Amino acid sequence: MNITAGMVKELREMTGAGMMDCKKALTATEGNMEKAVEFLREKGLAAAEKKAGRIAAEGIVDTFISEDGKIGAIVEVNSETDFVAKNDTFKTYVAEVVAQAAKTSANDIDAFLAEPWALDTSITVKEKLSSMISIIGENMNIRRFDKITADNGFVMSYIHGGGRIGILVEVESSVYNDATKEAAKNVAMQIAAMSPKYVSEAEVPADYLAHEREILFAQIKNDPSNAKKPENIIEKMLEGRLKKELKEICLLDQVYVKDGDLSVGKYLETVSKEVGAPISIKRFVRFETGEGLEKKTEDFAEEVAKQMGQ
Numbered sequence: 001m002n003i004t005a006g007m008v009k010e011l012r013e014m015t016g017a018g019m020m021d022c023k024k025a026l027t028a029t030e031g032n033m034e035k036a037v038e039f040l041r042e043k044g045l046a047a048a049e050k051k052a053g054r055i056a057a058e059g060i061v062d063t064f065i066s067e068d069g070k071i072g073a074i075v076e077v078n079s080e081t082d083f084v085a086k087n088d089t090f091k092t093y094v095a096e097v098v099a100q101a102a103k104t105s106a107n108d109i110d111a112f113l114a115e116p117w118a119l120d121t122s123i124t125v126k127e128k129l130s131s132m133i134s135i136i137g138e139n140m141n142i143r144r145f146d147k148i149t150a151d152n153g154f155v156m157s158y159i160h161g162g163g164r165i166g167i168l169v170e171v172e173s174s175v176y177n178d179a180t181k182e183a184a185k186n187v188a189m190q191i192a193a194m195s196p197k198y199v200s201e202a203e204v205p206a207d208y209l210a211h212e213r214e215i216l217f218a219q220i221k222n223d224p225s226n227a228k229k230p231e232n233i234i235e236k237m238l239e240g241r242l243k244k245e246l247k248e249i250c251l252l253d254q255v256y257v258k259d260g261d262l263s264v265g266k267y268l269e270t271v272s273k274e275v276g277a278p279i280s281i282k283r284f285v286r287f288e289t290g291e292g293l294e295k296k297t298e299d300f301a302e303e304v305a306k307q308m309g310q
Helices: 005-015 021-027 031-041 088-103 109-114 125-136 180-194 207-223 232-250 264-275 302-307
Strands: 058-065 071-079 120-124 140-149 153-160 165-172 281-288
Touching: 005 021, 005 031, 021 031, 021 125, 031 058, 031 207, 058 088, 058 140, 058 153, 071 088, 071 153, 071 165, 071 281, 088 125, 088 140, 109 125, 109 140, 120 125, 125 140, 140 165, 140 281, 165 180, 180 264, 180 281, 207 232
Parallel strands: none
Antiparallel strands: 058 071, 071 140, 153 165, 165 281
16 A cells, blocks of 8 residues: 555654654554554554544634533534634634533434524524524534533533633532632643543443553563563563553543642542542543544645636
8 A cells, every 4th residue: 555645644643653663554554544553552652542633623612501510511613714713703602502502402413403592492503503604604513512410519611722622520529619619620620731531440441451451561572671571570560551551541540730749539538628528520521622633734825826727
């Protein structure tokens, strides 16, 4: 298979590996991007899941929290350009979409688009979107939404970078005051900054652990310095590396960014003592604008030349 420069560039952006290593990986895997990532990881040339996809599409993420803190919603709405994403008309529309998401009973985006628009029930959410596309003059898309209802606590939200990243956190606690709200906000900021995948180790799927063990074992075996080490030492090394990786992807085990002497779990234990009641994280949602999407790139000079030619 012909390995193109574009394929090499994409793999390099996904893994952080060198250009020649990326080309070698793609050649070895016959251009299969997913297998090429694993090839590089096994050789110890790529960080663990540095980026599953390039963040490129424009738009914003917005959140909504009910007055009593019991319901939280989050949406991502995409636009073609960053200029539109910063437009007040667009921002107002996205705020309306997330308010709708807080009241929805829809389980997927198709059902959400088909329901009546809350501010004008004579049209659907999809028809309102079409109307906004006409007004703004640019293609737009309600890409995804999520909703949390907290039965035994409250929901906290956090928006970072003007809507680039949005977080919802469901907190379990019998106390809802400034101290618990501040703790929840701090945890939401942690999630924005450190991008965990799971709340705790207990949530990590068995197949994920098995797959990571395979990758880490291959990394250790491919290192010549480990060639003469006995199997029990190899196993200890493997478990040590897996434990280190889990500390990076599990929220409660992560180093707390505001106090490097604490894990997030220990920080929450401290807050629990201060407020006199347990406080724990039940679930979180993290949306980053455009993650996994690829932005359309155009050569501006070429576009102008095309128009002049016409």
